[in-house]
Amino acid sequence: MNMEPRLATLADVAALAELEQASFTGDSLSARRFRHFIRSEHSELWCLGNPIQAYALVLFHRGTSLARLYSIAVDPAARGRGFGSQLLHCVEQQALRRHVLFMRLEVRQDNMAAKTLYESSGYRIIRTLKSYYEDGADGWRLEKHLKPTVAIPHDLPFYAQTTPFTCGPSALMMALHSIDPDFTMTRLEELNLWREATTIYLTTGHGGTSPQGLALAALKRGHDVTMWLSDRSIAFLDGVRSEHKRELMTLVGEDFQARCDRDGVTTDTGVHTVADLRLALAQGNRILLLISTYRLNRNKAPHWVWLVAIDDDYAYLNDPDIDEELDQVATDNMYVPVSLDNFGAMIQYGTKRYMAALLIR
Ligand SMILES: CC(C)(COP(=O)(O)OP(=O)(O)OC[C@H]1O[C@@H](n2cnc3c(N)ncnc32)[C@H](O)[C@@H]1OP(=O)(O)O)[C@@H](O)C(=O)NCCC(=O)NCCS
Known part of the structure; x- marks a missing residue:
């Protein structure tokens, strides 16, 4: 089986939706959303294997050098064999080609497998997210500096405007x-x-x-x-x-x-x-x-x-x-x-x- 990562196409949507269902209980992506991300110029959806064993979705923040790992999942039967790490490395390399400097992501604090994957790939916690998930679970925000040259301030305040004019x-x-x-x-x-x-x-x-x-x-x-x-x-x-x-x-x-x-x-x-x-x-x-x-x-x-x-x-x-x-x-x-x-x-x-x-x- 060819296990080189490749960009997903619309023909992969059904398999992606199935993998998604097997991987997440809440907050899962629908077939419609997969189609949207495959078509969008501001995202890249990479997958491994045919039939698909794993996928990783990255969103790019226009005009900036920032990207976000929006989701990654490996088929339950194929976990623990390095596919997650391989795909993560692949999307980071692709992001660097787009001159992305930081990859950021969120993870549930109770998701040991994902946390281990990210930490062993060089991500570090930049923020604790209290009751971040639908079911009230806490999360962490992690970041990897793809070209480590800059020190990022800790506890940087952030406030999201709550009206269009403020x-x-x-x-x-x-x-x-x-x-x-x-x-x-x-x-x-x-x-x-x-x-x-x-x-x-x-x-x-x-x-x-x-x-x-x-x-x-x-x-x-x-x-x-x-x-x-x-x-x-x-x-x-x-x-x-x-x-x-x-x-x-x-x-x-x-x-x-x-x-x-x-x-x-x-x-x-x-x-x-x-x-x-x-x-x-x-x-x-x-x-x-x-x-x-x-x-x-x-x-x-x-x-x-x-x-x-x-x-x-x-x-x-x-x-x-x-x-x-x-x-x-x-x-x-x-x-x-x-x-x-x-x-x-x-x-x-x-x-x-x-x-x-x-x-x-
Ligand atoms: C998280 C996930 C993508 C990892 O994929 P994977 O292919 O199994 O991971 P790998 O085999 O590449 O392993 C990567 C690292 O995580 C560790 N790991 C994998 N599964 C683990 C588990 N269940 N518990 C603890 N560590 C685990 C591996 O030992 C490895 O660590 P190392 O590099 O220090 O040796 C996979 O478990 C998954 O699809 N989970 C469900 C979806 C999900 O939670 N996605 C993440 C959302 S934030």
Whole structure:
């Protein structure tokens, strides 16, 4: 029997669904989901044997250097013969070819076989997941650095935004919590920060938060704030067609900037580079960044993230926006490595290449 791993095709779906049923009691993948993952450009489904003895499914996080081992299973009759390890090695090698830096996954704490497989393959626990599974079982989040060059901070705070318009408050809460662990990240604080910092409108729906609004909110909570802006124009006015909306946004924007100037937020306009951001991080600043999500999800939306670190090859972001349709979980959005090429393009928003960063101490 040929036991070289191969990419699954739609002809394998029935066998995969059968293997799945034999391998998992809850949370199992349906035939429809297998078809989806086989077709998607953002996942790879590798299998071993014909008939199939084992499969491994990896999801890639667009625009980033992160991948997630979504599932792996070996036919019960074929376990303990090294197929799990072989397939895991294969998907890691394939991920490296896509310039993936980290492979992450979740495992039940009572799944000894899987835990042993991952640990002997070099994965380490990065987080304990209380009552993570449907039946209330605890889990662990594990990670392997496929090119081990970077030290990942332990206990990195993460908060997932709970509305489409509160990326700014959520990113700010993570940054403030990392400065002061007594600062608690709650939904009420998320909403209060939004109410303090909102531009009222954005192109559609509720307004997001502006650099000035967030800067004032951080200042009010006792932090020193410097704003790096490409220019002093009012954020997000481009693309807002309604004259009425523009009037209100201008009123709010001018008031925010005036209050920043009055209350002691430093506004530093001009070109700021990736090297400047790296230096500001090294000086101990927490940095909130406005990015264009185009490279992540093909939406040209302005979006706030917490820039956690930058090294020679990557910038690492905590992105509060978890996309459940893409099966993302917090793992996919923490310490997300973005190659510096992608990152340089991401921090310029819109045709005017608007750039905004908040340096908080
Ligand atoms: C987890 C699973 C994929 C392992 O596949 P496998 O082909 O049996 O694993 P391998 O033979 O490659 O063994 C890998 C390592 O795990 C160890 N291992 C395998 N089964 C084990 C068991 N039941 N208990 C303890 N250790 C076990 C092996 O000794 C080996 O360790 P080593 O490298 O230190 O020698 C398989 O048990 C399975 O399909 N389980 C059900 C589905 C599942 O739980 N998937 C993981 C979801 S997170």
